[in-house]
Amino acid sequence: MSRPIVLSGPSGAGKSTMLKKLFEEFPDTFGFSVSSTTRKPREGEVNGVDYNFATVEEFQQMIKDDKFIEWAQFSGNYYGTTVASVKQVSDSGKRCILDIDMQGVKAVKKTDLNARFLFVAPPSVESLRERLTGRGTETPESLQKRLDAATAEMEYAETGAHDKVIVNDVLEDAYAQFKEFILAE
Ligand SMILES: Nc1ncnc2c1ncn2[C@@H]1O[C@H](COP(=O)(O)OP(=O)(O)OP(=O)(O)O)[C@@H](O)[C@H]1O
Numbered sequence: 001m002s003r004p005i006v007l008s009g010p011s012g013a014g015k016s017t018m019l020k021k022l023f024e025e026f027p028d029t030f031g032f033s034v035s036s037t038t039r040k041p042r043e044g045e046v047n048g049v050d051y052n053f054a055t056v057e058e059f060q061q062m063i064k065d066d067k068f069i070e071w072a073q074f075s076g077n078y079y080g081t082t083v084a085s086v087k088q089v090s091d092s093g094k095r096c097i098l099d100i101d102m103q104g105v106k107a108v109k110k111t112d113l114n115a116r117f118l119f120v121a122p123p124s125v126e127s128l129r130e131r132l133t134g135r136g137t138e139t140p141e142s143l144q145k146r147l148d149a150a151t152a153e154m155e156y157a158e159t160g161a162h163d164k165v166i167v168n169d170v171l172e173d174a175y176a177q178f179k180e181f182i183l184a185e
Pocket residue numbers: 009010011012013014015016017018131132134135168169170171172174
């Protein structure tokens with residue numbers, strides 16, 4: 001059984017870029033936790049495979065019972081990741097990677113998941129601004145929001161909350177460290 005890996009870092013630090021490379025290089029190594037939702041199943045969606053479907057009452061009870069690592073509401077529906085769904089991946093022999101924010105990291109630390117924590121940092125906040133602008137996905141408002149959140153994430157990383165911090169300056173160098181950490185154990 002491998003320990004789950006919790007990946008975090010400011011938006012734009014390069015987490016998705018490195019995860020994409022990793023999954024291309026190792027297509028069969030990783031498993032994904034099944035999310036829970038109160039949204040109705042779409043045609044062809046299978047309970048327990050695409051999502052764990054729940055009623056609003058069930059979902060709210062699970063929130064009360066602390067079953068979630070993180071949950072949120074989008075367009076009137078609840079979505080969340082349970083501790084149990086992460087355990088299920090680890091028990092299946094696959095490695096589970098959670099890409100979550102600082103609140104999620106703190107929540108995982110309160111569970112018995114025995115996770116390893118990896119933080120991806122940009123070389124500087126200025127480079128983060130350039131990358132997010134270059135990605136072309138942000139409005140001036142959402143850019144500022146992400147940069148503010150990034151500052152909070154970086155301050156949290158400075159407290160030593162993570163097992164490893166990787167600075168994504170030269171992508172190939174950062175990816176080599178990323179891979180080494182994730183495949184260790
Ligand atoms: N080492 C690097 N040097 C230059 N540009 C990079 C580097 N790593 C990633 N980028 C670019 O920076 C942008 C942000 O990267 P990416 O989307 O992977 O960030 P992210 O951390 O996954 O953000 P989010 O959490 O918002 O999904 C992308 O356009 C990506 O191509």
